Amino acid sequence: MKNFSELLATELKLNVVVNGVATVANLHDNLIFNSDDAVTIDNIEILPKYWHLSTNGTLTISEPFYNWYHRVLGQGWLLTPH
Amino acid sequence: MRITNNGDMTYCRWANKNIVAKVNIRDSDPVEFFQQHMSEIRARMLQGEPVEACKKCYQMEGHNKISGRQRQLLKVGVRVDEFEKTMASSPWLDTFTSQEFVQFPQDWQIDLGNYCNSACIFCTPVASSRLASEWKRIGFIDQLPRANWTDDPVLVDRFVAMLQASPHIQYLHFIGGETLITPAFKTMLEALIQSGIHRTATIGFTTNLITWDQPTVDLLTEFAGVNLGMSIETFETVNDYVRWPATVPKIHETLDKWLAIAQRHGWLMQFRTTPTVLTIDSLLSVYQYAWERSIAIESCNFLDHPECMRPSVLPMNYRQPIIDRMESWIAQHGVDGPTIVNSRNPHVAQQHIIQDLQSYVNYLKSEGNESFRLPALVAYLKRIETSRGNSILTYLPQYEELFRTAGY
Numbered sequence: 001m002k003n004f005s006e007l008l009a010t011e012l013k014l015n016v017v018v019n020g021v022a023t024v025a026n027l028h029d030n031l032i033f034n035s036d037d038a039v040t041i042d043n044i045e046i047l048p049k050y051w052h053l054s055t056n057g058t059l060t061i062s063e064p065f066y067n068w069y070h071r072v073l074g075q076g077w078l079l080t081p082h
Numbered sequence: 083m084r085i086t087n088n089g090d091m092t093y094c095r096w097a098n099k100n101i102v103a104k105v106n107i108r109d110s111d112p113v114e115f116f117q118q119h120m121s122e123i124r125a126r127m128l129q130g131e132p133v134e135a136c137k138k139c140y141q142m143e144g145h146n147k148i149s150g151r152q153r154q155l156l157k158v159g160v161r162v163d164e165f166e167k168t169m170a171s172s173p174w175l176d177t178f179t180s181q182e183f184v185q186f187p188q189d190w191q192i193d194l195g196n197y198c199n200s201a202c203i204f205c206t207p208v209a210s211s212r213l214a215s216e217w218k219r220i221g222f223i224d225q226l227p228r229a230n231w232t233d234d235p236v237l238v239d240r241f242v243a244m245l246q247a248s249p250h251i252q253y254l255h256f257i258g259g260e261t262l263i264t265p266a267f268k269t270m271l272e273a274l275i276q277s278g279i280h281r282t283a284t285i286g287f288t289t290n291l292i293t294w295d296q297p298t299v300d301l302l303t304e305f306a307g308v309n310l311g312m313s314i315e316t317f318e319t320v321n322d323y324v325r326w327p328a329t330v331p332k333i334h335e336t337l338d339k340w341l342a343i344a345q346r347h348g349w350l351m352q353f354r355t356t357p358t359v360l361t362i363d364s365l366l367s368v369y370q371y372a373w374e375r376s377i378a379i380e381s382c383n384f385l386d387h388p389e390c391m392r393p394s395v396l397p398m399n400y401r402q403p404i405i406d407r408m409e410s411w412i413a414q415h416g417v418d419g420p421t422i423v424n425s426r427n428p429h430v431a432q433q434h435i436i437q438d439l440q441s442y443v444n445y446l447k448s449e450g451n452e453s454f455r456l457p458a459l460v461a462y463l464k465r466i467e468t469s470r471g472n473s474i475l476t477y478l479p480q481y482e483e484l485f486r487t488a489g490y
Contacts, residue, residue, distance in 0.1 A: 003130035
């Protein structure tokens with residue numbers, strides 16, 4: 001990728017592995033996992049590492065994954081347009 | 083966005099202000115600058131062009147030091163190590179692709195002017211009134227710098243009105259000179275409190291650790307968040323020479339007061355360092371102090387100007403003992419972990435301290451030998467010492483041979 005136009009033209013996916021089974025998801029998809037599963041996204045451990053963020057046996061990521069990951073990693077402010 | 087001491091507005095607090103396009107607040111409204119004048123730099127970045135004014139950040143990243151570019155990108159959710167996916171996920175994607183840019187700045191660095199009671203050896207007249215007076219007296223300059231933009235109450239009022247009209251202000255970082263002796267600092271804090279911005283905004287400021295102003299401190303306690311930046315180079319006595327006329331005992335006295343109030347109000351604390359050829363040898367003392375108290379350390383960049391004070395002016399044989407000490411300290415304190423970009427996360431302060439120190443090891447090992455600049459360094463020190471009546475050899479006797487061979 002050399003510039004922003006190329007970025008916009010590229011279909012980027014999340015590589016999701018649940019209990020050893022690989023799938024893909026869109027960057028902006030809502031993601032729901034059973035909190036007992038072993039989950040990685042783009043080789044980043046999600047479960048069991050973030051098991052404590054699950055409720056009623058489910059871990060729900062209801063915003064773009066990398067925005068969620070920004071927050072759980074303590075990356076500071078995530079500014080939004082106003 | 084940044085407004086510099088003379089009122090020039092630039093697109094980034096880290097960009098080389100000598101080569102960037104800039105417009106003065108006397109000639110243009112800050113929002114107009116943000117929305118219209120900055121469109122050219124935005125377009126160049128979106129085209130993927132390397133930007134010459136961002137060179138200092140590229141240099142930092144080359145030594146695995148977290149750069150300003152990385153820090154700022156992180157605020158919109160973008161990580162350099164996962165650029166495509168994080169950019170495509172950013173809440174700003176639609177704004178970046180929009181034909182019409184109507185946003186207001188949410189994050190500012192506000193350079194208040196050059197009023198300063200310090201005259202640090204690496205500083206310049208545009209950032210220190212005390213140094214400016216000294217330089218004029220000893221003939222380094224003929225004229226004092228252009229007046230500070232904050233000396234004009236009309237400009238301050240215009241700037242405050244812009245902040246008050248902004249839909250959202252996240253962060254305002256103030257620097258001087260010395261913030262606490264600059265009248266406009268207090269004026270702006272009062273205006274932000276009166277307009278309610280203090281309830282949501284975080285204030286950052288840098289202070290020189292020899293100044294205290296209780297009324298300003300009281301105003302700061304009103305804000306939702308405060309990032310306290312405390313300038314120091316080392317806890318060894320060479321700090322007295324470099325940050326003249328500060329003394330280490332006075333710095334400890336002031337530092338203790340800041341630590342107490344910062345802890346009481348939950349402020350984020352940072353040491354702000356500017357490592358030079360004169361202080362890189364004892365820089366570790368700041369890291370030790372900071373590590374013991376989980377205080378973050380941040381430097382804007384690897385010092386570029388004055389060129390003769392870059393740490394790379396030290397010959398390799400003088401660098402090696404420093405590298406050895408730093409590596410030994412890192413080995414004693416370090417733990418492996420992911421790269422920390424958000425240096426303002428207090429929970430990982432110690433890990434970040436180690437990561438940051440490692441960047442100086444990388445720098446000292448790989449940055450080219452610039453010892454040919456030693457005569458220029460010695461010539462400058464000798465002239466400034468005639469004004470101050472001191473001698474670098476009192477503080478750095480281990481460099482006597484090095485400096486003597488360069489003309490000291």
